[in-house]
Amino acid sequence: MRIVDVCAFYSPWGGGVKTYVEQKMRIGPELGHEIIILAPGDRHEVIERGPMARIITIPEPRFPLDRKYWYFKDEAVLHATISELEPDFLEVSSPWRSASMVARWPGKAPRSLVMHADPLSAYAYRWFEPIMSRESIDRRFEPFWKHLRELGTSFDRVVCASAELRERLEAGGVENTVLHPMGIEAGLFSPARRSAALRRRLLDLCGLPESAKLLIGVGRLSPEKRWPMIVDAVAAASTGLPIGMVILGGGGQKTRILKQIAGNPHIKLLKPEKDRLKFATILASADALIHGCEAETFCMAGAEARASGVPVIVPDRGGAADHARGGAGVTYRAGSALSAAQATLKLLHNLPKTPQPAETTTTQGHFEGLFADYAQVLADKMLPA
Missing domain, CATH: 3.40.50.2000 (Glycogen Phosphorylase B;)
Structure with a gap:
């Protein structure tokens, strides 16, 4: 598959999303997939990361609250760029404005929203739970829940890395949620x-x-x-x-x-x-x-x-x-x-005498499972009605 990741959170200066993107560009080609990261930047640039991996930036404004990041503003340019790339599968890595832009892209490729952020927990619940219940907060943030539910119907997959997030989104009426826990570097932690x-x-x-x-x-x-x-x-x-x-x-x-x-x-x-x-x-x-x-x-x-x-x-x-x-x-x-x-x-007071490692998914295993899921979605789309 040619997988295009519309990645508004990507920054060359680091962060969790950059680490995830670098892993995806390394492992994806090993599994036979072409990986293209489409990100906003100061200028148009193509950064090759091998024969089947590259980062493409398109000129967009800097994010005013954190100048290490940019954001997608021009929807027409974004849509045109996606169409030129002809993805087999389209990802978006932010639940904000770029997700709506990708949902409105008129192409036929199946698409997923990867929940690299949990805005309700990071902001709304953290700010307001000391003074009101989570149910009250959810009612006041109903416009954002409506936005998430609309994305759930627009995307074939809403990918969650934790069971708690998936269960909360599902309970809130968000469709097509799936659990794909991220993985750790194989052979390093022991x-x-x-x-x-x-x-x-x-x-x-x-x-x-x-x-x-x-x-x-x-x-x-x-x-x-x-x-x-x-x-x-x-x-x-x-x-x-x-x-x-x-x-x-x-x-x-x-x-x-x-x-x-x-x-x-x-x-x-x-x-x-x-x-x-x-x-x-x-x-x-x-x-x-x-x-x-x-x-x-x-x-x-x-x-x-x-x-x-x-x-x-x-x-x-x-x-x-x-x-x-x-x-x-x-x-x-x-x-x-x-x-x-x-x-x-x-x-x-109750530490085990001998450290026991818990079973964890590796980064390789994460992407194997995620891309297999994508391949199944794509195969189902191609079946005759």
Whole structure:
């Protein structure tokens, strides 16, 4: 198949979508598919990534709230470009305006909406749940739910990476939802990478002895990740048990988080570890991973922790919650530092003596399943009525 991904979230400066796109352009051709990423940019450009993979950018405006990104504005140009590319299957990676544009493209190719974002959890629920129920919020955001339901009828697949998101969309009346969990890098994450010496060094960095417990937090320093809440939760739990925490992350909330840490010697904020092998070793050497974001569409950090035999402490909503299933961790009430502290103590007092990796999907397996699904959709479309 020639798969064209209309990718409004793509940025050459990084991010989860860029990582996913790079994996798709590597694995897709290995499976016999041509992958074309169609993204907005400063100018028209074709970036070849091999004989069957390329990125095409078309001139569009920069996104005013984050200049690292652009957005699709000219629907006629987008439609013309898609038609020139003659896709067998058409993807769109944003539930916003570009999804509606792709839905209105007059071509016959089947199409999918890949939910790389959960705007209701990231914004509406996070902002308003402290003062009103989720049902009340959903009623006030009915125009967005209507938009999602319209997309569900326009797309052959609405691809979700977490069971919680798929179930919520389905309950909200969104049709054609399917579950395709994302995958982790094969062969990298394992309990065998656990290093007692590294664990001692990290606890020493936190001013604690080897007998203390070591938590790790991984992720972008942005409001929806709720790092200040996690700092408060770990500080509260530390009154009942010696706990050190290392956060690996970068982003705009660094000053805010350092202020929340406020000189606590047992919590350290470090830069992200770019060396993947070193990162896998750090992760495997922790006693548990703690995460605060209930708006994850998958939660890669949770999946990597599970594969490393590291249990997780995660909110009870969003993609992160999937990784606590089957005894792989504990959940707490999303947004509650007190509940997170209680869950932390519950898990750390009952750690397994031997780390056990949970079964996780690999990136290869994710794309094999996703593209097989697309191929079936395409085959069904070609059947005589």
